[in-house]
Amino acid sequence: MNGLRPVTVITGASAGIGVALARVFARNGHALALVARREDRLRALADEIAATGSPKPLVIAADLQRSDAARVIGEALAAQGAEPQFMVNNAGFGLVGTAAALDRGEQLAMIDVNMRALTELSLAFVDSLARHRGGILNVGSMAGFLPGPGMAVYYATKAYVLSFSEALHSELKSRGVRVTVLCPGPVPTEFAARAGLSDSMAPGILTQSAERVAEAGYRGLMQGRRMIVPGLANKLVTLLIRGFPRRLLLAIVDRRQGRRRSAQQT
Numbered sequence: 001m002n003g004l005r006p007v008t009v010i011t012g013a014s015a016g017i018g019v020a021l022a023r024v025f026a027r028n029g030h031a032l033a034l035v036a037r038r039e040d041r042l043r044a045l046a047d048e049i050a051a052t053g054s055p056k057p058l059v060i061a062a063d064l065q066r067s068d069a070a071r072v073i074g075e076a077l078a079a080q081g082a083e084p085q086f087m088v089n090n091a092g093f094g095l096v097g098t099a100a101a102l103d104r105g106e107q108l109a110m111i112d113v114n115m116r117a118l119t120e121l122s123l124a125f126v127d128s129l130a131r132h133r134g135g136i137l138n139v140g141s142m143a144g145f146l147p148g149p150g151m152a153v154y155y156a157t158k159a160y161v162l163s164f165s166e167a168l169h170s171e172l173k174s175r176g177v178r179v180t181v182l183c184p185g186p187v188p189t190e191f192a193a194r195a196g197l198s199d200s201m202a203p204g205i206l207t208q209s210a211e212r213v214a215e216a217g218y219r220g221l222m223q224g225r226r227m228i229v230p231g232l233a234n235k236l237v238t239l240l241i242r243g244f245p246r247r248l249l250l251a252i253v254d255r256r257q258g259r260r261r262s263a264q265q266t
């Protein structure tokens with residue numbers, strides 16, 4: 001051991017599922033480091049968690065779109081005498097629209113946040129995760145099981161998260177590092193507004209609260225599970241998807257996203 005204290009680093013802890021994950025980890029006795037761009041929100045959450053009697057979380061303002069984000073986070077942790085025991089890669093966003101019509105720079109930024117930063121942060125701290133017998137929770141999506149016309153780059157980033165995390169689960173097992181990929185369906189958060197949908201998603205059978213998703217992810221990680229799809233209906237759908245012809249899936253997603261886009265235009 002090197003004298004650094006172990007913390008759970010949670011990216012995207014300024015909103016939605018990230019806030020819920022922070023509360024679940026804190027409730028279960030983990031010291032936290034909260035990461036996102038909106039520092040005021042992180043500070044408010046850190047105060048809220050400290051008020052419950054848990055250790056006050058560290059706050060690290062960082063933009064995961066930047067290529068030096070992992071270094072900035074590592075240095076900020078070390079400067080405060082901490083190192084990761086658990087790494088929760090939750091930050092991410094989507095964009096609704098056809099890939100050729102959407103802004104190319106924004107779509108590449110999505111790849112930077114959803115894939116590049118997640119990959120670097122999964123790999124950067126493996127020694128310290130192993131030292132503290134911790135692990136990695138990567139937030140994917142049910143979208144990772146499908147091709148996604150109408151949100152093509154987002155679905156593809158989540159397919160990457162799923163594939164990468166499952167492989168890492170297998171690779172890091174021998175080092176005692178747990179790796180779990182959490183694949184939620186629709187969750188009412190700021191995600192829809194950020195994706196360009198002005199209306200929030202109408203709740204359906206697959207919709208789960210951020211709290212339920214976070215609880216399921218936490219439990220799955222602690223149990224060393226490879227993949228968690230929160231919700232019974234959601235699990236069934238992902239099982240069905242795997243047996244469905246790809247051509248049919250494309251047509252179904254295309255129709256659904258097309259309906260969303262025309263609802264936006266009216």
Ligand SMILES: NC(=O)c1ccc[n+]([C@@H]2O[C@H](COP(=O)([O-])OP(=O)(O)OC[C@H]3O[C@@H](n4cnc5c(N)ncnc54)[C@H](OP(=O)(O)O)[C@@H]3O)[C@@H](O)[C@H]2O)c1
Binds near residue numbers: 013017039187189
């Ligand atoms: N909501 C859903 O329906 C749903 C379904 C399946 C999977 N997911 C996944 O769940 C994860 C969390 O999404 P959410 O629903 O909680 O969305 P959200 O409410 O919009 O929160 C997104 C979080 O990501 C952070 N983030 C975005 N860009 C960032 C950047 N460049 N640098 C640092 N942090 C950044 C945001 O923080 P700042 O803006 O403060 O930086 C925010 O904390 C995402 O990976 C998403 O793909 C969501």
